[in-house]
Amino acid sequence: MPPRTRVRSVQAVDEHQAREVDMTAESRSIVENEKSGESTDVAPAASSSGSATPREGNTIKGRDQPKAILAMFNDTESFEEEIDEMEEWHDSLDLQTNDLEESHFLGSSAMQDLTLLMDNSSSQSSVPKFPFRQVSEDPRTHVFFVKSPAFVYGKGMTVSHTIFERVCSMLGTGWPETLMQKFLQVTLPAFPILNTMRLLAACNSQREAGPLPHALLCGIMGHSIEYEPGVKHLFKSVWKDVVAAEDEEYKQPRLQTLQLAIISLATRPSQAHAVNAMSLARSVSIAHMIGLHLDCSDWRLPRWERSVRKRVWWALVIMDKWIAMVHGRPSLIHKINRSVPLPTIDDTDWGEFSSTQPEEDTVAENSMASFIGQCEISLIIEDMLDKFYSQDAQRRIGRATGEDLRSLSSELDGLQARIPDRLKWIPGIAPTGLVASGIHCFQLTFLGVRVLIARLYFTSYQEHSRVSGAEAQSIDVSLKICEDFVTFLEELRPDSDYKSFWLPHCSFLISTCLGLLLRIAVRIHIQQNRQREIAAQASIAGKLPRWHEYSLSLINRLVVNLLLAVDLHQWELAETAMIRGNDLLKSTATVLPALAELADGPARTASATAPGDAFPDFGQQLGDHSLFMGDWSWALNLGDGWNLGESTD
Structure with missing residues (x-):
């Protein structure tokens, strides 16, 4: 059943606003208490459009959530106006595109x-x-x-129709409908780039919904194969046809073309990186061409179209920022050339309809909240890219500055302080009932961004020959942040959570956590063998054995859990992460013999199913040392042996 929202009464809105004011005050109080003497206020995540998710308390009764990053180191929300059910009717801009003009x-x-x-x-x-x-x-x-x-080169819709029939034949009787249902139930609530009712109407050949989107349906079926083990073996064959259908769509670009491209970019396993990079570039160009980068809130368009345009734009922003982060390449979308506000809970398909089953509305709204959360995280990733990984940043500074790191941490802490309880992960507290699609993906992404920030702290404070006080603090914080990430993965339920919605960048975040733990373990191992330098730092030297044991324990927990997820449950996310993780473990086995046994296990599991171009190589995982703004040369020789007894100062 397509998700729908309740049309709120004026009284309900007034009560909700009053409750939000109370929660905002509570959030501010919590943030202030967590600062523990810090003089700089924790600012909310920067956004030109303001907050989009309801602000609620920063704790949940009984257990504390992971602490804010700045606290570990030492605004009332505006409501959109109620839906005007007497809204003036406007013609669709998207449906005006036809074979003759665009x-x-x-x-x-x-x-x-x-x-x-x-x-x-x-x-x-x-x-x-x-x-x-x-x-x-x-x-x-x-x-x-x-x-x-419209100058359509090729055969356009005729080719897409032929490809669609071939894909359906390849899948066999019953599977196309099953895969469509999986998409509607799992992916679309968490990544709402389509209008559900329009899609269903088009599939039912309703004239006002436009022609049957054959290419889009091919993409939906190919994307959903990951949810169904019975047809996983057909993925490569089906995906070749999906790429061919997508290529035909680019000959007459429209909103549907972007929707198909985003589905393609969000599909796992993410194998064809060159194709994805070109698809992203073409998608951004099309988005600009059809004005998707502009705020359409007051345009004379149908309500459903305004909402879809906003959601598609932000889905594209999410994909652009994460692809830039994963591959270390420039982002294609820039804040100075866009005016689209963040989506809100009311930016959904539901319109004037209201559900007879309120629990369905609650689940749908929770999924929408997770998508809004992903949008806000993409803004933090954008700032991270601009401040630390852009060419301009590397020209301006030789290493990450403490001010920039605190600003970035403040953004994430601000988001953490105001996200609703339904999006929060609390260690040791198992969720009750159905977890809305997209919630776990948001939680893993949020914890993964904490790991990325911790990696910046660790690498920016690091000195070549000895551990300074600032680096020691960054090691201590990084290990705690990584433990939260490892614990989250351990608490996922294989029978249900592994089969929920996950974006491709989640596997990158898993292997990044492993990479950070290995960096720390190697660094500590080197310091333990430099007795002359440690003698003058008794306080730090005393912590090194504990940190060493702590890091090795977390590495073991993470890798063992991932291997079980691959071997017993065929979880693709873990499998893709271990393709990269196996190279990391091999490279450190000579420095840390305790990891040699772990390195053998992933090799058998990952190499059996690894696609040829599944992820960047090990060198790309470690990254260009210039990106980390510090003396980082020790990490470039992992596995080549070390002269542990000599200082390089």
Whole structure:
């Protein structure tokens, strides 16, 4: 059943607003208490559009959630207006695209002459007839879409129809419907890039919903194969056809083209990195061409289309930021060229409908909240890329600054303080009842970003020959953050949680946690063998054995859990993470003999099923040492032996 929301009464909204004010005050109090003397206020996550998820308390009764990063180192929300059920009817911009013509957004630099004619005409009837559509209701802001002939090269929809029939035949009777249902139940609630009712209406050949989207349906079926073990062996064959259908869509780009491309980018296992990179670049170009980067809240478009445009844009932002982070390449979307506000709980398919089963609405809203959370995290990743990994950042500073690190931590702490309880993970407390699709993906992503920030602290404070006080503090904090991540993976339920929605970047975050633990273990191992330098640092030297045992224990827990997830439950996320993790373990086995046995286990599991281009190689996992802004040369020789008795100062 497609998710729908309740249409709230005015009284309910007033009560909810009052409750939110109380919760905001509580959140502020908690953040202040956690600062433990820190003079700098913890700021909420920076966003031009403000908060999008309800603010609730920072603790859950009975257990504490993971502490805020800044605390470990020493705003009332605005509501959107109620839905106007008497809203004026407007024609769809997306459905106007056909085989003969298509609409493209033109910016102010291209439309100045036309706006001059519009602004100086004495009456609307005297305005010259141009093949344009003005969708903005604000007379001060002209937003034009130009209608131009559609030059479709190739056979377009005819080819997509043929590919669709071939995919259905390849899957066999019953499987296309099963895979569609999986998509509607698992992926779409957590990654709502389609309007559910329009999709179902098109599949039922309802005229007003547009033609049957054959290429999009191919992508949906290929994406959903990961959920069904019975057809997993067909993935590569089906995916070749999906890529072919997607290529046909680019010949006449529209919103549907972006939806298919995003489904492709969000599909696991993520194998074809070159294809994905080109698909992302084309997708961003199409998004700009159809004006998706602009705030359409007041445009003369149907409500469903405004919501879909906003959700598709932010899904594209999520994919762009994470692909940039995973591969170490520049992001393609920049904050100075967009005006789309963060989505809200009301940006859904549900419109004027209300469900007869409130529990279905609650689950759907929880999934939507997880998507909003992913959008907010993408803004933090954007700042991380700009401040630490961009070429401009590397030219400006030689290493990460404490101010930038505190600012980044503050953003994540602000998000942690205001996310609703339904999105929070509390160690040791098992969820009761059904966990909405997308919740676990958000929780793993949130914990994984903490690991990325911890890695920045560790590498920026690190000195070549000895452990300083700042680095010692970063080691202690990093180990605690990694333990939260490892514990979260251990508490997942294989029979249900492994089969829920996960984005491709989750496997990168798993292997990154393993990589950070190995970095710390190697660093401590080296320091334990440099007795001359340690003698002058008795306080730090006394902690090294405990840290060494702590890091090796976490590595063992993480790897053993991942191997069990692969061998017993065929969890693709763990399998992909171990393809990279196995190289990491092998490279450190000569330095840390205790890890040699672990390195043998992953080799048997991962190599049997690893695709040829499944992930970047080991060198890419360690990263270019210049990216970490510190003396990082010790990590470039992992596995080559060490001169442990000599100082390199």
